[in-house]
Amino acid sequence: MGFVLYEQKDGYAVVTINRPEALNALNSEVLDELGSVFQGIDLETVRAVILTGAGQKSFVAGADIGEMSTLTVEEGEAFGKRGNDVFRMIETFPVPVIAAVNGFALGGGNELAMSCDIRICSENAVFGQPEVGLGITPGFGGTQRLARIINPGKAKELIYTAANVKAPEALAIGLVNAVYPIDELLPAAEKMAAKIARNAPIAVRACKKAINDGLQVDMDEAIQIEERLFGSCFTTEDQIEGMKAFLEKRKVEGFKNK
Numbered sequence: 001m002g003f004v005l006y007e008q009k010d011g012y013a014v015v016t017i018n019r020p021e022a023l024n025a026l027n028s029e030v031l032d033e034l035g036s037v038f039q040g041i042d043l044e045t046v047r048a049v050i051l052t053g054a055g056q057k058s059f060v061a062g063a064d065i066g067e068m069s070t071l072t073v074e075e076g077e078a079f080g081k082r083g084n085d086v087f088r089m090i091e092t093f094p095v096p097v098i099a100a101v102n103g104f105a106l107g108g109g110n111e112l113a114m115s116c117d118i119r120i121c122s123e124n125a126v127f128g129q130p131e132v133g134l135g136i137t138p139g140f141g142g143t144q145r146l147a148r149i150i151n152p153g154k155a156k157e158l159i160y161t162a163a164n165v166k167a168p169e170a171l172a173i174g175l176v177n178a179v180y181p182i183d184e185l186l187p188a189a190e191k192m193a194a195k196i197a198r199n200a201p202i203a204v205r206a207c208k209k210a211i212n213d214g215l216q217v218d219m220d221e222a223i224q225i226e227e228r229l230f231g232s233c234f235t236t237e238d239q240i241e242g243m244k245a246f247l248e249k250r251k252v253e254g255f256k257n258k
């Protein structure tokens, strides 16, 4: 797995896109490796995932322009699907995924970050959807997710103008949750992942599913999704221990993911 590095820590994992010579641009091999790495994650032990890019300059500078430059209509659609399948797997991955955006997140890079649950970034981060300047549309979910994450009017402005957004503006428009000096980014992501990992894993997963699935339907249906997932937590060992610990005025011994 040369283009995607995987490190498992205590309760969480760090996935690093490792193609620094091309600013971590996504070619077919990177996309395939990224998919394989996520598929291989052991959900018994991993309760949150951090996704970042190698180096201090770029998270992901987009899909590989060289590879895309000669695609036919059919190949373009297939390449879009290849990326979309991996990004959708990340978006619906059972445990939370935190994007630690360490520099450029352009085109497919911004789209990858938007497939994650939470985005935090370094002070040198730059976001944007430059595709219309290359004669294409965003093709890895950008036209859909940007308008859902920030307001649709701002999303349209950014996509139509292909304007880049620096970290402070990304924070102001709600594209990221927080901005850190580059050396503090990964520690901040790890602190957040560890905090998530200390909570009841079945409940955290159910929260992710409830939020994601609920956002796709109307409120009546969304509330029913929540009711079902809420109910599913009961009689788990972690629910019994979590509530018992509260009633006995002690700390939880450690959730078991059962």
Ligand code: CO8
Pocket: 021, 022, 023, 025, 026, 061, 062, 063, 064, 065, 066, 068, 076, 077, 079, 080, 083, 104, 106, 107, 108, 109, 130, 131, 134, 137, 138, 139, 140
């Ligand atoms: N693809 C391929 N190679 C890239 C990419 C990329 N997206 N970005 C950077 N590189 C390569 C450069 O070619 C260069 O390689 P080399 O050293 O061999 O010449 C190396 O990375 C370093 O890049 P620069 O020298 O350009 O570094 P700078 O610091 O001068 O500039 C930038 C950094 C501003 C990030 C610049 O590299 C840049 O503008 N990159 C392209 C950004 C971009 O337009 N991204 C969007 C691509 S389109 C896209 O992502 C569509 C997604 C949906 C696809 C759907 C398919 C159907």
